[in-house]
Amino acid sequence: MQHPPAFLDDIGRLAVEAGRAILEVYHTDFSVDHKADKSPLTLADMRSHRIIADGLQAAYPDIPVLSEEGKSVSYAVRKDWDRFWLVDPLDGTKEFIKRNDDFTVNIALICNHVPILGVVYVPALDDLYLADVQKGCYRNFRGTKTQLKIPVQMPETALRVVQSRSHPSDELETFIQRLPATQSILRGSSLKFCAVAAGEADLYPRLGPTWEWDTAAGHAVVLAAGGVVVDLDGNPLCYNKETLLNGPFLAAPSREFLQEIHAIAR
Numbered sequence: 001m002q003h004p005p006a007f008l009d010d011i012g013r014l015a016v017e018a019g020r021a022i023l024e025v026y027h028t029d030f031s032v033d034h035k036a037d038k039s040p041l042t043l044a045d046m047r048s049h050r051i052i053a054d055g056l057q058a059a060y061p062d063i064p065v066l067s068e069e070g071k072s073v074s075y076a077v078r079k080d081w082d083r084f085w086l087v088d089p090l091d092g093t094k095e096f097i098k099r100n101d102d103f104t105v106n107i108a109l110i111c112n113h114v115p116i117l118g119v120v121y122v123p124a125l126d127d128l129y130l131a132d133v134q135k136g137c138y139r140n141f142r143g144t145k146t147q148l149k150i151p152v153q154m155p156e157t158a159l160r161v162v163q164s165r166s167h168p169s170d171e172l173e174t175f176i177q178r179l180p181a182t183q184s185i186l187r188g189s190s191l192k193f194c195a196v197a198a199g200e201a202d203l204y205p206r207l208g209p210t211w212e213w214d215t216a217a218g219h220a221v222v223l224a225a226g227g228v229v230v231d232l233d234g235n236p237l238c239y240n241k242e243t244l245l246n247g248p249f250l251a252a253p254s255r256e257f258l259q260e261i262h263a264i265a266r
Contacts, residue, residue: 008130011119012140014055015105018048019123022090022105026124032097040093045069048089048105056085056107063109068213075242083111086239088213092189094166101125102165102188108216110239118220120190129194131217131224137197148197148225158183159261162192162201171207179203180261193218196251197225203261204251212244218251227253234258 025044033041049069056065066073067087078084085107090096092103101124109117118131128140129148137148161176162185176182185201193215195201219229219237229237229251237249252258 008117008119008132008138010059011107011117012121012128012130014052015107015119015121016128017055018051018089018105019121021047021051022096022103023123026096026099040097041069042090042093042096044096045090045093049087052087052089052105052107056087060085066213068211078240079242081240083109084240086110086115086213086216088190088211088217091214092166092191095188100165100188102191104189104191104217106190106213106217108220110216113238113240114236115216115220115223115239118217118224120194120217120221122191122194129197129221131197131220133220133223135224137221137224137226139198149199160185160200160202162187162195162204164188164192164206167208169208172205175205175207190214190218190221193222193229193251196227196253197221202253202257205248206246206250207248210246212239212241212246215246215249222251227251228255228258230255230258 022044025042030042035041046069049067053065053067053070063083063085064081065085065087067089069089088106090103091106095102105121107119108115116133120129126142130138139148159180159182161182163172165186165188185195187195192204196204215237216239222229229249231247231249237246250258
């Protein structure tokens with residue numbers, strides 16, 4: 001059986017440590033604050049951020065960290081970064097607040113604007129995805145490690161489309177209606193990427209805005225498992241842009257798969 005590289009295991013352990021801190025808050029009567037953009041913020045977000053930021057800075061002092069909950073870094077500074085950690089300490093805070101277990105810890109290593117490593121940990125399920133884009137994607141579910149493989153052919157039954165639990169839109173519904181007969185799967189956080197990587201879904205279309213820290217680790221998971229994450233023109237998502245917002249994108253098993261189902265729609 002193949003196993004993830006030791007370096008990736010170390011990052012995975014850091015994500016698990018942060019996940020345990022998140023669960024400590026999850027099982028309490030926690031309060032919810034709101035940031036300037038009105039997105040929710042909890043003690044779990046901040047505890048996870050602190051564990052990950054401190055751990056990465058201690059282990060890799062030469063690699064800067066950009067975290068959703070950290071201090072903002074101006075583009076004038078980060079434009080010269082050739083590699084950096086991109087972190088979402090608690091992806092799916094809305095799912096965390098709803099207590100539906102669909103929240104994750106996301107850590108990615110970005111090199112020259114693309115993710116090369118990614119870790120996604122699902123604290124409530126003890127489910128860990130370890131992705132090295134060059135060496136493969138591994139899943140450790142409650143202690144069991146198996147290398148992920150994703151389907152690259154049109155499914156024989158309904159096309160399985162995974163979409164957000166908390167961010168529905170009329171535009172997305174119109175897009176989905178243009179596809180062949182579909183089966184809809186609802187997931188929160190970066191679990192939508194993981195569903196594609198694990199072969200549990202065939203397509204993840206996201207037409208609304210996301211932040212780079214929302215997608216980087218999940219992007220790495222899909223790439224390492226053999227899939228693609230592209231914009232509606234077929235270009236890979238790019239990281240460390242002047243604005244950290246992403247445009248619409250599609251995650252799927254392969255470019256050929258996207259062409260076969262005519263999934264790229266304007």
